[in-house]
C-alpha cells in the first residue's frame with residue numbers, strides 16, 4: 382500500500398497530525414499496535430481530560446532546548462484547540478490555574494479527533510504491530526504484521542514510556558537513533574517521589590494527609606497541594622517539582638514551604654512566643670495535626686517539644702527556615718507506572734521547530750511526547766501534542 386503520509390501512533394499527537402494532513406488532501410494511514418484508540422486521552426484528567434491550559438507560556442515546558450517549543454505553540458494555540466472543542470459542542474470548564482476539562486468525559490476528545498480524521502479521509506490500521514522502518518529510495522517502508530506500507534512522509538507519534546501496560550514503548554527513540562538523531566535520556570516526570578525508610582517511619586503512616594504548600598527544586602515554585610503517601614510524597618506541587626528534580630539529575634534537594642500563608646515565619650513564631658502554646662499546636666492551625674506533631678518530633682529531634690516561650694530565639698530562626706523551605710532528599714521516583722509524562726526524548730536540536738521534521742532526514746517527523754519537550758501538569762502536555770501534531774500535519 383502506498384500513501385502520502387504514514388503516522389505511527391494513534392494518540393493525541395498522531396491523531397491531530399493525521400487529521401491536519403488529511404484536511405490538506407493528503408492520503409494518510411495511521412498505524413497503532415493498541416486495540417484501543419488514544420487510551421491515554423481516555424484515562425487523562427481523572428476521565429475528564431485536561432485538554433489545554435488558558436495560561437500557557439513557553440516557560441511552562443522543560444527541554445534541553447527551551448526555545449524549541451515556541452514556534453509550534455504559537456502557530457497552534459490553546460485558543461485554536463478551544464475553538465475546535467466548541468465546534469464539536471463539547472462542554473468544558475476551567476478548574477484551576479487555567480486548566481480546561483471536559484464537563485462530561487474525555488471520550489469526547491477522542492471522538493472529536495476521530496471525527497476530524499474521518500473528515501480528512503484518514504485510513505486506519507490497528508491493532509497492528511510494526512516490526513521495522515526503513516528507507517527505500519525517496520519513500521519510507523514500514524513493515525507491519527499486515528504487510529509493507531510505503532509513504533513519502535513518516536510521522537513518529539509513539540509517545541513516551543509512561544504507563545507501559547497501555548502500550549507505551551521506546552519505539553520512537555529507536556527510530557530516531559536508527560536515522561542518526563540524538564535522544565535525550567528519558568526519565569519519568571510529573572511523578573510521585575520516594576523517601577527513605579527513616580522518613581517513612583515517621584510520615585508513611587500519615588498517608589492520605591495533604592496540605593497547601595509551595596514546592597520547588599532547581600526551578601520555578603509551585604503553590605499547590607502536597608500529599609503524603611505510604612512511599613513518600615505526591616500531590617500536584619510535588620509532581621510539578623519532580624520534573625525539575627529529575628532534570629537536575631535527582632541530586633538536588635527538593636524544598637517545601639509548609640506555611641505559604643505566612644510571609645515571615647520567624648516574626649510569626651516570635652509573636653506566638655508570648656502565649657503558652659507548643660510549636661506543634663501552633664502549626665496545627667496550618668497543617669494536618671498529626672503531621673505537625675511528627676514534623677516537630679522529626680526535625681527537632683525532641684528539642685522542640687516544649688512551649689514556644691521556652692525555645693531560645695536562635696532556635697526560632699532555625700525552625701522558621703525549615704518551615705519555609707523544608708529540604709528533602711528523595712531516594713527516587715515511583716517510575717513509569719505512576720508517572721504522567723516522560724522527560725527527555727528525541728533531541729530537538731535535530732528537528733525543525735516549525736515543522737517537527739528531522740533536519741537531516743527529509744520526510745521524517747516526530748511529534749508529541751516522544752520529543753524532548755515536557756509540559757507542566759495542567760493541560761500543557763496535551764497542548765504540546767496538539768501544537769506539534771498540527772505543525773507536522775501542515776508539512777507532512
Ligand SMILES: Cc1cc2nc3c(=O)[nH]c(=O)nc-3n(C[C@H](O)[C@H](O)[C@H](O)COP(=O)(O)OP(=O)(O)OC[C@H]3O[C@@H](n4cnc5c(N)ncnc54)[C@H](O)[C@@H]3O)c2cc1C
Nearest residue numbers: 390392393394414425426431540548552749750760762763
Ligand atoms: C494517567 C495520565 C493522565 C494524564 N492526564 C493529562 C491531562 O489531563 N492533561 C495533559 O495535558 N496531559 C495529561 N497526561 C499526559 C498526556 O496523556 C500525554 O502527554 C499525551 O498523551 C502524549 O500524546 P502522544 O500522542 O505523544 O502519546 P500517546 O498519547 O502516549 O500516544 C502514543 C500512541 O503510540 C502507540 N504506540 C506506542 N508504541 C507503539 C509501537 N511500537 N507501535 C505502534 N504503536 C505504538 C500507543 O499505543 C499510543 O496509542 C496524562 C498522562 C497520564 C499517564
